[in-house]
Amino acid sequence: MMSLVPWIERRWSFDLPVSAFPAVLERLRGLPARAAALVERVPEVLLAARPTRGWSVKEHLGHLNDLHALDLQRVDEFLAGAAVLTAADPANHRTTVANHNTVATRQLLERLEQDRRRLILALESMGDADIARTARHPRLGIPMRLIDWAEFVAVHDDHHLAAARYVLSSPTTPPQMRTRTTERQQQTAAVNAQRDLFEIPEGVTYLNCANMGPQLRAVTQAGVLGVHGAASPWARRSDDWFAPTERLRALFARIVNADADGIALVPSVSYGIAVAAANVPIASNQSIVLLDGEFPSNVYAWRELARRRGAVVRTVARRSSGSWTEPVVEAIGPDTAVVSVPNCHWTDGRVLDLTRVAAAARRVGAAVIIDGSQTVGAYPMDVASIQPDFLVTVGYKWLLGPYGLGYLYAAPRWRAQGVPLEHSWLTRAGAEDFARLTDYSETFRPGARRFDMGEYPQFVLTGMAIAALEQVLAWGVDRIQREVAVLTSRLERGAFDAGADAVAAADRVDHLIGIRPRSGMAADLIAALAEAKVYVSIRGDVLRVAPHVFNTAADIDRLLKVLQSRS
Numbered sequence: 001m002m003s004l005v006p007w008i009e010r011r012w013s014f015d016l017p018v019s020a021f022p023a024v025l026e027r028l029r030g031l032p033a034r035a036a037a038l039v040e041r042v043p044e045v046l047l048a049a050r051p052t053r054g055w056s057v058k059e060h061l062g063h064l065n066d067l068h069a070l071d072l073q074r075v076d077e078f079l080a081g082a083a084v085l086t087a088a089d090p091a092n093h094r095t096t097v098a099n100h101n102t103v104a105t106r107q108l109l110e111r112l113e114q115d116r117r118r119l120i121l122a123l124e125s126m127g128d129a130d131i132a133r134t135a136r137h138p139r140l141g142i143p144m145r146l147i148d149w150a151e152f153v154a155v156h157d158d159h160h161l162a163a164a165r166y167v168l169s170s171p172t173t174p175p176q177m178r179t180r181t182t183e184r185q186q187q188t189a190a191v192n193a194q195r196d197l198f199e200i201p202e203g204v205t206y207l208n209c210a211n212m213g214p215q216l217r218a219v220t221q222a223g224v225l226g227v228h229g230a231a232s233p234w235a236r237r238s239d240d241w242f243a244p245t246e247r248l249r250a251l252f253a254r255i256v257n258a259d260a261d262g263i264a265l266v267p268s269v270s271y272g273i274a275v276a277a278a279n280v281p282i283a284s285n286q287s288i289v290l291l292d293g294e295f296p297s298n299v300y301a302w303r304e305l306a307r308r309r310g311a312v313v314r315t316v317a318r319r320s321s322g323s324w325t326e327p328v329v330e331a332i333g334p335d336t337a338v339v340s341v342p343n344c345h346w347t348d349g350r351v352l353d354l355t356r357v358a359a360a361a362r363r364v365g366a367a368v369i370i371d372g373s374q375t376v377g378a379y380p381m382d383v384a385s386i387q388p389d390f391l392v393t394v395g396y397k398w399l400l401g402p403y404g405l406g407y408l409y410a411a412p413r414w415r416a417q418g419v420p421l422e423h424s425w426l427t428r429a430g431a432e433d434f435a436r437l438t439d440y441s442e443t444f445r446p447g448a449r450r451f452d453m454g455e456y457p458q459f460v461l462t463g464m465a466i467a468a469l470e471q472v473l474a475w476g477v478d479r480i481q482r483e484v485a486v487l488t489s490r491l492e493r494g495a496f497d498a499g500a501d502a503v504a505a506a507d508r509v510d511h512l513i514g515i516r517p518r519s520g521m522a523a524d525l526i527a528a529l530a531e532a533k534v535y536v537s538i539r540g541d542v543l544r545v546a547p548h549v550f551n552t553a554a555d556i557d558r559l560l561k562v563l564q565s566r567s
Contacts, residue, residue: 004166007159008090012140014148021131021147027154029120032113034161035061039105041474042168045218045467048101048225051167055095060164061108062100063092064157068115071153075122078133078146085149087138102229102236102459104244123150195550197471205534205555210346210374210512210546213400222467223402226460238434241426241457248462251469252407255399255477256372256391257382261447262415264408265456269373270297271421272392272408273340275451277301279418280367280389284310286337289328289366292318293540295346298371302340311337318345323507324352329360336366343375347539348503348514349546354386362387373397376407377472378480378511378548383409390414398511398548401468405461410448420444424454480549485510487547487556494560499567500543515543517563525566532562 016024039047039057047057055063067088074085100108131147144152198214200206206214229235249263266272282288288302292315306313316324316331324345332339339361344351358368370391372381377398383391391409395401410418425431427450429443444450472480488505491513495502500515508514517525521541529536536559537544543563547555 004159004163007156008139010155010159012142012152014142014144014151016147016151018128018131018145018147021126021150024147024150024154025120025123028116028123028150028157031064031116031157031161032109034157035064035112036109038161038164038168039109043218043467043470043474044105044463045221045225046168047105049167049221050101054163054167056101057164057167058100058103058105058108059095060160060167061105061112062098062103063095064160065108065111065115066092066094066098067156068119071119072122074135074149075119075146078135078149079130081133082135084136084138090139097232097235099229099232099235101225102232102463103240104247106247107237107239107243110243194475198550200550203533205532205551205558207545207547207551207555207559208535208537209378209397209548210544211397211537212403213397213548214550215402216400216468216471218467218471219400219402219464222463223460226463230459236459238432240459242432244459244462244466245457248466248469251466251473252399254473255381255469256376256409257384258409259447261449262383262409262412264410264448264451265453265458266392266406266408266451267404267453268297268406269295269371269392269394270301271453272390272406273298273301273369273371275408275410275418275421276340276367276369276390276392277305278421279414280338280369282306282309282311282337285312285335287312287314287333287335288338288340289314289316289331289336290340291316291324291328291342291345291352293345293347294342295371295373298340298342302338321504321507324350325356328352328357332357332360332364332366334364336361336364338367338369340369340371342371342373343379343381344509344512346374347544348542349374349508349512349544350503350514351507351509354388358386358388374512375509377477378484379509380477380481383411387411395465395468399465399468399472401465402461405458405465408448408451410451415447415450418448418450420450420452422454424452424456426454426456427452475549481510483549484547484551487551487553488513488545490553490556491515491545491560494556495563498560498563500563511548512544512546514539515545515563516541517543517567519567522566525563528562528566529559532558534559534562 050056070088077085133146134143136143197216199217200214245265249260253260253263288306288311290313303313314331316327319327341352343354361368368388370388372391372393375381376393389411394406396403425437427445428441429445430436430441488510492502492505495515500517503514
């Protein structure tokens with residue numbers, strides 16, 4: 001790759017005619033658009049990654065912002081007839097201490113657009129006499145006209161965009177992260193065998209995403225950047241409290257086919273379920289429909305609500321075969337006020353058709369709440385079609401994000417009248433203006449933001465979650481589903497010969513499968529799995545197997561070999 005000439009080694013000959021000024025102005029005007037095109041679809045963590053020597057992409061963009069005040073000052077100096085222009089800091093101290101890597105790329109681009117617009121406004125009103133004004137450049141030691149200086153700034157723009165592109169295309173950058181890809185390229189790229197994107201040691205067979213997804217390297221790097229950013233709190237701006245989380249809302253909304261205004265950030269499923277329980281109407285003797293053996297986070301809040309309101313929790317019994325759809329639909333009746341269910345049972349993946357269940361609930365006026373923790377990110381979820389009142393999910397399982405940051409979708413009716421669990425200053429209208437926080441507002445920020453947890457900006461976790469969702473979207477949920485279905489189907493086919501019974505594909509989701517050893521859950525089986533470094537979950541009498549795109553057929557065969565040796 002051709003080397004980039006260092007900026008201070010460039011040689012200059014300023015000979016443009018004054019009539020070329022409109023073309024130079026147009027070049028300056030195009031900087032924000034070119035910068036945006038350069039970073040489009042590139043993960044945040046890559047944009048913040050520094051090469052062996054030099055700045056990251058974000059730092060190059062931030063540096064252009066850092067020079068804005070100097071640019072305006074020099075324009076004023078030309079017009080005032082100054083003999084010598086103000087010198088730039090050759091050490092670039094402002095960029096060094098600014099921690100641009102902790103700032104969302106969208107914010108850097110917005111600042112670049114705003115700052116450049118101000119410069120263009122200052123320049124485009126100039127007449128020929130102004131454009132021809134002369135001052136000496138302090139480093140070059142030569143006189144330059146204002147048009148020459150404008151060309152100098154435009155070339156400086158080019159230099160830093162070229163340097164940023166050089167970082168993205170550097171041979172030291174992992175190939176899968178080197179440059180932005182088109183959506184078609186992202187969707188058609190091979191998803192299987194993505195192990196190199198994760199920090200999974202050789203010899204480990206991890207089939208346990210239903211418990212906790214392994215951390216992507218990009219997520220780890222984003223976390224490290226977030227921790228480092230906390231060392232310089234003086235570098236944070238007021239919009240740093242809001243812009244990254246808006247990006248996160250938008251990413252999650254794409255995964256569940258929602259709008260970003262419908263998304264709140266919550267710490268856990270139990271928090272989201274508590275929000276739902278605090279809002280849905282229920283009267284004495286009405287019922288709340290839950291699954292038998294449901295995960296506790298989707299049980300305790302409803303039991304408490306039933307006690308307070310004199311309502312009844314109706315538990316749908318598990319059937320020995322088939323999906324959960326029919327028994328749940330049959331349990332919904334005229335007295336049903338709430339149906340709170342997952343897309344699949346957390347122990348064995350047995351599926352529930354949410355579209356049918358939600359339709360049955362709406363016919364009797366019941367609220368629908370979904371715990372999507374075991375499906376969102378690996379199985380299609382379309383809230384626009386299902387129309388739940390609330391959907392909540394953790395972020396650390398199939399969404400591959402950090403523990404402690406989850407998502408709550410709220411239907412439009414609750415965004416205007418819902419009651420939050422907390423009354424954080426961050427959820428109130430005008431919170432962005434730190435100088436007026438004691439002008440107390442009775443109005444919430446728009447949409448589901450009223451339900452955001454306190455301290456939701458989560459400067460470390462938010463960057464990690466963004467990196468995770470960007471990767472999930474780059475793969476595509478449909479693609480993940482198809483690839484992982486191949487693995488669970490292989491396990492289903494091999495289970496019988498290995499002395500176990502598996503939940504049939506027709507009755508379960510594609511990415512999670514329950515295996516019941518016919519000889520029972522013997523202690524020596526558990527020990528044998530641990531010795532072979534095969535990691536699954538044991539839930540009652542079920543081995544819960546939950547592969548992802550980093551797994552291969554060899555991983556499934558390794559599990560089957562252990563099962564067969566103990567059958």
